Amino acid sequence: MEKEFIPYTLALRLKQLGFDEPCFAGFNPTPFDYDDLENLIYPTIHLEFDGEDIIYNDFQTEEPNIWTIDSDVILAPTWQSAFKWFREKYNLKTCIMFRTSMEDDKEYYDWLIKGQEVVYRHFNTPEEAEIACLTKLIEIVKSKTK
Amino acid sequence: MKKEFLDYTEALALKELGFDEPCFGRYYYKESYPMLNPNSEETELVFEFDQYIKQTEITILAPIYQQAFRWFREKYELHSCIHSDYTWNISGGIWDLNEYKGSRYDWDYSNNYSTYEEAELSCLEKLIEIVEKN
DSSP states (O other), X not given: OGGGBOOHHHHHHHHHHTOOOOOSEEEXXXXXXXXXXGGOEEEOOBOEEXXXXXXXXXXXXXXXXXXXOOTTSEEEOBHHHHHHHHHHHHOXXXXXXXXXXXXXXXXXXEEEETTSOOOOOOBSSHHHHHHHHHHHHHHHHHHHXX | OGGGBOOHHHHXXXXXXXXXXXXXXXXXXXXXXXXXXXXXXXXXXXXXXXXXXXXXXXXXXXXXXXXXXXHHHHHHOEEEEEEOOTTOOSSSBEEEEEEEETXXXXXXXXXXXXXHHHHHHHHHHHHHHHHHHO
């Protein structure tokens, strides 16, 4: 399920921008192996015990008490929660578009950010387009807050 | 975090269409909120990302939205996206959908919805409807 989360480098940049929303997972802030950062993702949500029985935690509340996390951890947002954060906090609305080329029927993906110049780069996968889009969002916010 | 997940109705529809992938949550009976989906029935404190309890008659996996949209894209070549209208001048959202039909893609789009989330839900319902029909 690692693919549900944005990469470490982008998660770190989001943290620097102030992202602090409940997440399913985080990256270890003090990894043992710096060459293997992507694999150091770990869950931030735990099951609780009451004696011998498991109390199954649920996601009923918006601020679940199961979100136990220390301030050093680098939160690992899902793609949807990262894009939602930019949408709601900065009114930066995005979409990852699927298109086919009229010339050769080739399939490709591009990103759009409302209010930004459209630059078609024709990514081969939606994941590549998502990374590029998120990188652009971070750049926009960073430039605005300088 | 409840908003990350599909509602019970859509999660049930996906189960009936054959969705069966690791999920962070699951619905138990007809509860209106998803519960954490642990990696096993054993008393594990932390769940493993690539392991999960399989669905049963009374449990339904609760995908997050991105999982559901990816599943339709990868399994049925149904490519969708949610965005503002083409003039980008109004709030809310619309969906746009490319459905592979043999040798070409058919394109469809919705009317404007007042919020992004409403457009997202409508898109998901449309995807379910398409697969159910086929």
